[in-house]
Amino acid sequence: MLLLLLISSAFVLPWAGAGRIIGGNEVVPHSRPYMAYVLMHVSNRSGSKAFYCGGFLIRPDAVLSAAHCVPKKGRVNITVILGAHNIRIREWSQQWISVRDWVFHPRYSPDSVKYDIVLLRLIRRATINQNVQPISIPCRNERVRVGTKCSVAGWGRTYLTGHSSNVMMEVDLKVQNDKLCQQLSSTYLRRSMICVGDQNSRKSSFDGDSGGPLVCNQKAHGIVSHGMGRRLFPEVFTRVSYFEPWIRQQLRRFALQELPASPSSQ
Template sequence: MLLLLLLTNAFVLLPWAGAGRIIGGQEVKPHSRPYMAHLEIKSGSQTGYCGGFLIRPDAVLSAAHCVDKMGTVRVTVILGAHNMTSRERSQQKIRVGQWVIHPEYSPDDLKNDIVLLKLKPRARINQNVQFISIPRRNEHVRQGTLCRVSGWGRTSPNGNRSNVLREVKLKVQKEEICQQLFNNYQRQSMICVGDEYSKKATYMGDSGGPLVCNKKAHGIVSHGYDDHLFPEVFTRISYFEPWICEQLRRFELQDIPYSPSSD
């Protein structure tokens, strides 16, 4: 397993990038979530997997803990996928040469757990590969909102990763629930998600995937407890919207060819 961060014997954060699962969900219609990205992360002899999502033809958002590794890390983004074991003509595989982790990301408690990956070449936008909108800085998702999370993760705690894209419906919860259970919880930059009674959740391997509410990606799968499914902590995208926009502008500047001024 990759990316199991053991903070104490009692408290285990689960960056879902090792084997992954969508628990209590169901398979989605093939290519009905065209913004979804499958990340293959190679570090030395180990290979981990994460989710992600396309927000522009040249940019994928994911969780910082997915790529925060020692040594050389190679990341490949696969777009337009449904069944990861078949050679789908719709798939676009892009080797990621550059990514930007939030400067205040903390691997110990997963604060500011967000990374922006630059795609070069850009993704080819078509029926199976499209981007999803993100909220503005002042745009918040309300408690009780029913959202969706997709991933290629396990369908049971001890099972294998799903070959096909699956999805689970989860409700946004009261902030107080996560504040009581997570010492690291920050209201402004995190979202408390899950349903105590539904037995539905994300898990390892679904990290970096989007929390889609009202057709926008409001959150990023980040972490939770090892011994129970509820609640889970998601990175709040609206809080990071100014930082995301700044990085996207830098991506554009990097693509402008250098032309020396003439005398």
Template sequence: MLPLLLLTSAFVLLPWAGAGRIIGGCVAKPHSRPYMAYLKIQNGSQSYSCGGFLIRPDTVLSAAHCVAMKGAVRVTVILGAHNISAQEQSQQEIPVGQWVIHPQYCPDNFKNDIVLLKLKQRAMINKNVQCISIAKENERVEEGAECSVSGWGRISTRWDMTSDVLREVELKVQNEQICEQVFHNYQRQSMICVGDEYSKKATYKGDSGGPLVCNKKAHGIVSYGPQGNVFPKVFTRISYFEPWIRKQLRRFALQDTPGSPFSE
């Protein structure tokens, strides 16, 4: 039986609640995750960050709740970073020209928490900046699979301590009944239940948008977790949205075609 402590309302991994550092993980080998994107988000006078990952030279995938808010929102992506506070020669800073939030995204229950961000210019692909493959429509990651997540930011649920360097953690795909008992809005077809049942390792506030990588392929997107605890966490299931992603990528490609009705 799950502890009553877990049976609380869910919270979204709000980016402004603290740049999300991996809890219980370790510092990643510099540039070992060349697909990682750091999102600098400005909303009026507020600024915060999220994670994301490069799936095409001009497109980053992330969580919808990172950018779905009122007011003027401006997003800049930093690629090729290890120490986000340093001016590393490997870094490429590119503004986002537009983004497409899933039309059925619901901020109240985090359903369809996915967004595609189109960069104003294509990233220069090199050893420090590379794309990652995403799960196909019929690919599902199974319970017990060991996957990894990476991000920048807080180290603890108790202290507002942040890390400038990329950190990573290994997490296990859980039995979906665990998340169904904790979150009444959990949906098996579009979400993945992930975490460390001993609550020593986790993603946390601000890690939103980062990828769940299993067998060198992105299967999930950091979405939300339980109030006051670090286990379990819910990830957006990429395979469920793969047809929608491909459709949006085709639209992006048409926008780059001179004379196209979709061109900017």
């Protein structure tokens, strides 16, 4: 009950610039089995706070998210919740797994939000079943084309003001030309970022779902990273394919240390 109460009072990371699902719809429950709800408890001299972000399972023992989601100061405890639809109740399908440790990309910059990626190592392997499954990531040179319709899911706010969503929501967004984001931001890097959005500003992601995946052609091509100030369009996503060699390297390091086996699938 304590953890559920903490979730109810959790608030959005103040530096999270993207993640609210605007103009989207509730997904069919458990139809996005790769989605992860990343719950963080941070303790320091001033007290303790709870934060949340999105993430996605790429291997039974590993979840990808945005680096800006994880505070670098204070004592941080992270729990990943897999198999969830309504995050406010303890569904039978949910798996709550503590995060053993995490790795930021060495070139991550909190100020410019460059190289905004973090790999979370779970304390045990998730049980893979119909409600919890990893999603594929693209290869190093695999790029998603301009105009491709992708989807972003999460539990962030659905309006400019108000509370986060209890249930998983999803919105379709199109990949934009890099030049659009380059014109609006001097820190935009086309090799490691993706420019995405709905130019009519009727659909968007913003506060609450940073770290969630941009799914294009059934692969996680992007990670919800940040927006352009208070603009709803366009948004910047971390380009997963650029980091694929680094991700594989970290996963190999994880494999060097044996993890306990997951319990039998139900």
